Amino acid sequence: MSPQAPTPAYRRLSVEERRNQLLDAALTLFAHRAPEDVSLDDVAEAAGVSRPLVYRYFPGGKQQLYEAALRSAAEELEQCFDEPHQGPRMPRLARALDRYLAFVDEHDTGFSALLQGGSVVETSRTTAIVDGVRRAAAVHIYRHLGITDPGPRLRMTVRMWITAVEAASLIWLDEDKQPPADELRDWLVEQFVAALTVTAGRDPQTATLVADLAADV
Amino acid sequence: MSPQAPTPAYRRLSVEERRNQLLDAALTLFAHRAPEDVSLDDVAEAAGVSRPLVYRYFPGGKQQLYEAALRSAAEELEQCFDEPHQGPRMPRLARALDRYLAFVDEHDTGFSALLQGGSVVETSRTTAIVDGVRRAAAVHIYRHLGITDPGPRLRMTVRMWITAVEAASLIWLDEDKQPPADELRDWLVEQFVAALTVTAGRDPQTATLVADLAADV
Incomplete structure (x- = not known):
């Protein structure tokens, strides 16, 4: 902690404000260290509050705090996918990816710890939160592509491409960005375009889409 | 258990044979049920032995048995990648994939449970075993491609392609194969060829490889 750190414990905050303050402190810590390396004392210190106060807000301790921080990060990540439905579609995808990569850059260690698995705080609930983000990403993509009923191929x-993007992000962090x-x-x-083009050779729906994208300027 | 099941408990087995017998029974169970749904009693019953005997061989209980079974499955999976270094390279990759997909088909539920994460028996050790298989797959691919010093791109x-194959396998299992x-x-x-071709546009090493593969008949 720097000596100039504010001591917001002495400000009177509403329950909601206090909760958000603790979550922000937790998110910053979880973003740059593996969850194993973050203690409730660290969160209390970063937020300038006492450990019992952290427990009052998160009686489930670190696991509950981690899940709440993860849910908040997942919401932030899903906002990266918000992109106006106008203009050529591949540049829209590029802009969403720019925001996504900025998120990965900002949450580097936490992002790796979460996706690489084997974490002591990983549970079926944290997995479900991450899967929710993946599903949201897919839904955004179908909407932008104008596909209401995507077939299995x-x-x-x-x-596959969404998973490949995750893998590329982890490798990117590994390789010093x-x-x-x-x-x-x-x-x-x-x-993405290349993967769709391969599928187009076997699937009429994807073939129509690829032709459509090629004309999309 | 079918009434015709053998009762191998009464055969005198060497320590090594007994251990393998227990591992085989465990592997079969873990292949078709989530690890959460397999008990040591199930393993004892499937192997036709007593629960204490399972504990004698695996004093760490289910976690130890699961990791041993996983290590044994990982070895089996790595054998799928063994392919003679002769003939055109994409058909070699196709044959390795045939064996890999047969493995996925055979170990369906266990394969999903393992890779989907959030399992109660998932630890940094099980993650390391899975990562070892991924690394082995990459090494095999470089060797077949004749690349001794692959660059970052x-x-x-x-x-990315290896991760995409895993994702495709999970989706394939989800979609009733x-x-x-x-x-x-x-x-x-x-x-794979399409992904390499995209990279070839930015990376001379990959460009040489793609040209080489195109001439590979």
């Missing part, structure tokens, strides 16, 4: 392609984010983003967009 | 492409395995295999090979 198109769905497999989109889900190389290549630069904008190169990675362009490469991921090209990988 | 080629490595990212190969690792549709499309048929041979169609999925061809599609995965085509996705």
Whole structure:
């Protein structure tokens, strides 16, 4: 802690404000350290409050705090996918990826710890939160592509690409964020088009979509 | 248990044979049920031995048995990647994928439970075993491609494709093993070539490889 750190414990906060303050402190810690390496004392210290106060808000202790922080991060991540439904579609995807990669950049260690699994705080509930983000990403993609009823081959392609983006993000963090984010983003967009093009060879729905995207300027 | 089940408890087995017998029984159970749904009693019953005998071989209980079974499955899975280094390379990849998909087909529920995460028996050790298989897959791919020193862009492409294959396997199990395995295999090979081709646009090492593969008949 820097000596200049504010001591917000002495400000009178509403229950909601206090909860958000604790969550923000937790999120910052969980973003840059593995959950194993964050204690409730660390959260209390970062928020400038006492340990019992953290327990009053999160009686389930670190597990509950981690899940709440994860839910809050998941909401933030889903906001990355918000993109106006106008203009050519691949640039929309590129803009959403820019925001996604900025999120990955900002939450680096926490992002890796969460997705690499084997964490002591990983449970079926944390897995369900992450799966919810994946599903939200897929739904956004179908909407932007104008597909209301994706068939199994198109769905497999989109889900595979989403997983591939996650994998690429983890590798990117591993490799000291190389290549630069904008190169990675362009490469991921090209990988998406290439994956759809392969599927188009076997699936009429995807073939129509690929033809449509090619005319999309 | 069928009434015709053998009762091998009465055969005198060596320590090694007994251990393998228990592991086989455990593997079969873990392959078709989530680890949460397998008890040591189930393993004892399937192997036709007493519960204390299972504990004598695996004093760490279910967690130890699960990790041993996983290690044994990981070895079996790595054998799928063994493929003679001769003939055109994409058909080699197709044959390895055939064996891999047969493994996924055989271990369906256990395979999903393991890779989907959030399992109560998942630990940093089980994650390390799975990561070991991924690394082995990548090493096999580089060797077959004749690449001794893969650069970061080629490595990212190969690792992304390996993750995509895992994702596709899970979706395939979710979708009642549709499309048929041979169609999925061809599609995965085509996705690999397409992913390499995208990377070739930015990476001279991958560009040389793609040109080389195109001439590989």
